[in-house]
Amino acid sequence: MDQASSLRKMVEATGKRDRLNRLETAVENPENVPRVIAITSGKGGVGKTNIVGNMAMALSAIGKKVLVLDADLGLANIDIIFGIHPQYNIGHVLNGEKELSDIIVDGPPGIRIIPAGSGFVNLTHLTEGQKLSLLSEFEALNEISDIFLIDTGAGISSNVLYFNLAADECIIVATSEPTSITDAYAMIKVMSSQHNAKHFKLLANMVKSESEAKSVYKNLCQAADRFLSGVAIEYLGYIPRDEKICDAVKQRRTVMDFCPASASSCQFKKLAQRLWESPKRSDNVGNIKFFLHRYISAKTNTADQHAL
Numbered sequence: 001m002d003q004a005s006s007l008r009k010m011v012e013a014t015g016k017r018d019r020l021n022r023l024e025t026a027v028e029n030p031e032n033v034p035r036v037i038a039i040t041s042g043k044g045g046v047g048k049t050n051i052v053g054n055m056a057m058a059l060s061a062i063g064k065k066v067l068v069l070d071a072d073l074g075l076a077n078i079d080i081i082f083g084i085h086p087q088y089n090i091g092h093v094l095n096g097e098k099e100l101s102d103i104i105v106d107g108p109p110g111i112r113i114i115p116a117g118s119g120f121v122n123l124t125h126l127t128e129g130q131k132l133s134l135l136s137e138f139e140a141l142n143e144i145s146d147i148f149l150i151d152t153g154a155g156i157s158s159n160v161l162y163f164n165l166a167a168d169e170c171i172i173v174a175t176s177e178p179t180s181i182t183d184a185y186a187m188i189k190v191m192s193s194q195h196n197a198k199h200f201k202l203l204a205n206m207v208k209s210e211s212e213a214k215s216v217y218k219n220l221c222q223a224a225d226r227f228l229s230g231v232a233i234e235y236l237g238y239i240p241r242d243e244k245i246c247d248a249v250k251q252r253r254t255v256m257d258f259c260p261a262s263a264s265s266c267q268f269k270k271l272a273q274r275l276w277e278s279p280k281r282s283d284n285v286g287n288i289k290f291f292l293h294r295y296i297s298a299k300t301n302t303a304d305q306h307a308l
């Protein structure tokens with residue numbers, strides 16, 4: 001069953017036709033819904049959180065409304081670079097203590113953050129009624145955002161994979177270290193061979209030059225072309241190694257805010273424009289609600305398999 005028909009079945013079961021109509025509008029007009037992009041990596045510590053924070057700043061600077069999901073279920077580092085202190089997370093929404101709107105935190109202008117906390121882990125235990133109500137709360141997010149960036153944890157653990165698979169687009173971050181390239185390849189391999197994901201964007205971080213970035217890209221493409229079938233990796237660009245990023249983190253700021261003229265900030269501005277203008281190559285339908293639906297379905301199916 002495809003995602004639209006499974007959603008339709010779920011919503012029809014509750015007799016809520018108006019919701020179904022709004023869903024159909026979203027499917028028919030994919031241009032009007034936010035782009036849902038996961039920023040991920042095979043190896044940890046390659047710069048995902050700084051990339052999400054600074055891309056959010058750069059996208060907001062070109063007038064886009066950005067929503068960030070802090071989906072690193074371990075350490076919530078995005079709080080540090082935005083200098084925020086969220087009190088609540090999705091867990092509080094799931095247990096009924098808070099509405100989704102209560103837990104969303106305002107970051108720098110044009111940017112809002114949803115702290116996932118460990119709440120996402122419990123999504124398989126929801127009743128159908130709870131799921132529907134959470135999905136409809138997520139639907140409202142489509143109206144307050146042009147782009148939804150997901151800062152995932154690192155590695156091929158199932159939680160990271162669910163976020164990547166549920167997103168419309170997946171940006172893999174890698175550095176020039178061989179282990180980072182190997183782990184990026186491992187991520188692409190699992191996503192393509194086990195889950196049929198075929199499109200990826202590569203962002204090289206902490207590189208000395210564009211030519212170093214291109215060689216990271218080339219290495220990854222060569223391995224993918226040789227061993228994986230039908231995988232397309234697009235070169236999104238690079239961020240240079242820049243001490244100003246570390247200085248900014250120490251001050252609990254993004255480098256875009258701390259030093260907007262730095263080499264890395266200039267690249268973030270270019271990348272944000274390029275990302276926004278790049279065509280969406282995805283089989284998924286862009287919509288934050290569908291993202292959540294896909295995430296819950298993937299988790300629930302896996303939980304069912306384990307239970308058998």
Ligand SMILES: Nc1ncnc2c1ncn2[C@@H]1O[C@H](COP(=O)(O)OP(=O)(O)OP(=O)(O)O)[C@@H](O)[C@H]1O
Binds near residue numbers: 043044045072152239
């Ligand atoms: N382009 C860069 N130049 C210099 N330092 C960088 C750059 N990008 C990131 N860093 C530094 O690398 C470290 C790790 O960055 P970050 O926390 O963003 O990585 P991550 O991929 O989110 O890590 P994790 O996998 O633990 O979530 C930070 O100390 C950050 O300051």
Ligand SMILES: [Mg+2]
Binds near residue numbers: 048049050077151152
């Ligand atoms: Mg991180």
